[in-house]
């Protein structure tokens with residue numbers, strides 16, 4: 001299924017957007033191949049929505065440009081509209097219309113063939129498990145139901161390229177799995193999906209991934225590549241006094257970050273530091289803390305912490 | 319073909335939303351009825367039952383006859399009977415009465431001499447309408463002055479009918495009121511329409527679909543034309559039922575003129591909607607636009623009586639032209655052909671406002 005395709009659906013160069021003095025997106029290069037799930041991972045305000053809006057032609061870039069499905073952006077993006085689907089971060093269907101009325105409206109707006117319309121809507125209602133909500137006003141749907149309906153509306157006209165802006169922020173873990181299963185189905189049929197998220201487990205499912213921080217792309221690649229090339233040693237520490245252990249490890253000048261995950265501490269130390277494991281064990285035993293330490297492979301979260309820290313470090317020294 | 323499909327999709331959506339919006343739906347019917355009742359009864363230039371006082375120092379047969387005639391006009395309602403003109407003044411000053419009649423002790427003498435005022439009418443000069451009434455009442459005294467001598471025919475004394483059935487104000491007010499009501503409701507509905515979609519977030523989805531601006535704009539306007547025409551029917555019917563407002567001209571002419579006028583207001587409302595940022599601003603803008611539509615279109619003050627500069631501004635407002643047409647059609651049995659230029663101005667206005675709205679609206683967020 002994962003045929004590597006050099007055919008680029010999105011190719012952006014130096015894409016930037018300023019709101020007054022704020023650089024919401026700066027100098028972003030992006031290559032999204034066809035029939036892939038491309039993830040945008042980034043904290044709040046990192047410019048994910050802004051980038052998606054620029055790629056759809058809803059916002060004019062301050063500088064830079066992109067080619068989306070062969071169409072120049074900025075440019076005449078109207079030609080693009082029938083070929084893309086966009087699921088907004090905020091629910092944007094009509095709350096005072098029922099599910100089926102919203103679906104019909106979207107079908108008509110996209111001029112979906114009349115004779116196939118009813119069948120297509122029926123198919124989507126079943127696929128996205130909205131049978132019980134067909135005649136419910138969408139304003140009264142639960143968060144997860146809203147997002148399933150929004151996805152159904154975004155894919156109704158079978159777009160080649162699908163933008164999903166944090167599509168699962170209100171979805172429970174079980175539904176999230178189903179949601180992603182349906183995304184993979186779409187990809188298999190040739191759809192390219194660009195999805196933004198804060199969730200690491202979702203990021204891991206993407207074929208490729210770009211990590212954004214403060215409007216800048218700080219890393220991109222496949223999840224495995226990113227994990228392999230963090231430039232960090234990851235040490236897991238199981239200590240009898242995790243809070244004190246954390247405080248002590250933080251004092252070590254070479255440590256990039258210490259995070260507590262349950263009883264365990266996760267310590268990131270740059271590869272350039274010699275003997276990272278003994279550095280930690282010495283510090284802890286000097287202060288009479290019993291701990292077991294272990295070097296583990298980097299997770300995507302570690303990658304995220306590593307790249308976002310790297311960028312912030314010079315800022316704080318200024 | 320696709321374009322028509324999208325247009326119908328937008329129209330259908332607007333109608334559905336409107337049907338669900340109970341308050342707006344109630345307003346469509348409620349505003350015209352409420353306004354016509356308010357204006358029909360309150361804007362009343364044929365003033366009656368003014369609270370008044372009477373000081374009859376003469377106390378003769380003739381003076382009592384005169385008072386009785388005054389009462390019959392129904393203009394004055396003598397709630398206070400006092401002794402001196404000073405008391406009348408006091409009542410006027412404290413605002414308890416709007417008019418007072420003082421009949422001096424030599425009333426009979428004065429009437430017979432005919433070269434002096436026989437009686438005094440004291441009025442609250444602060445209210446121009448009441449002053450107008452007072453001037454009407456003066457003509458009654460003239461009848462007295464030229465009257466030869468007191469006789470038994472005094473009981474049949476001719477008193478001018480101040481309540482002139484042919485000048486009933488409701489008849490004059492209702493045709494103008496149609497324009498006011500339509501301006502208000504039509505502008506309000508469309509002024510909030512786009513900005514509401516923006517506020518609720520629907521717009522971000524909508525502008526990312528293939529729908530064209532013109533389809534969106536026309537689709538939002540057309541359902542309201544129908545609603546406006548329903549309102550028109552309602553006002554004409556209530557006007558006829560309660561105030562005997564005639565429709566002397568052609569029904570078709572009236573509906574044709576109204577259709578164009580409604581379109582003009584809807585286009586203006588859409589234009590406002592592309593400028594304002596919130597629904598609250600949209601409502602403020604509508605109120606800002608409605609004031610001149612009431613004041614300088616000839617609805618309340620005669621158009622020709624206004625300063626030239628105000629008249630020029632008035633000519634820009636659709637309501638000015640519509641009021642001329644409705645008064646013509648409803649009261650004077652004029653045809654649209656007689657007033658083609660008024661209609662043409664409205665057509666041009668609609669076209670300009672709609673174009674401006676389409677140009678202002680961009681399928682972008684910045």
Ligand SMILES: Nc1ncnc2c1ncn2[C@@H]1O[C@H](COP(=O)(O)OP(=O)(O)OP(=O)(O)O)[C@@H](O)[C@H]1O
Nearest residue numbers: 019022024042043044045046047048049050051089
């Ligand atoms: N219209 C606007 N005017 C001014 N600033 C804006 C505008 N839109 C976005 N921003 C700013 O640009 C930055 C990036 O916003 P954006 O919505 O792209 O972030 P995001 O990555 O989508 O965040 P989140 O995960 O919270 O959705 C933020 O700091 C935001 O405040």
Ligand SMILES: [Mg+2]
Nearest residue numbers: 048049089165
């Ligand atoms: Mg966002």
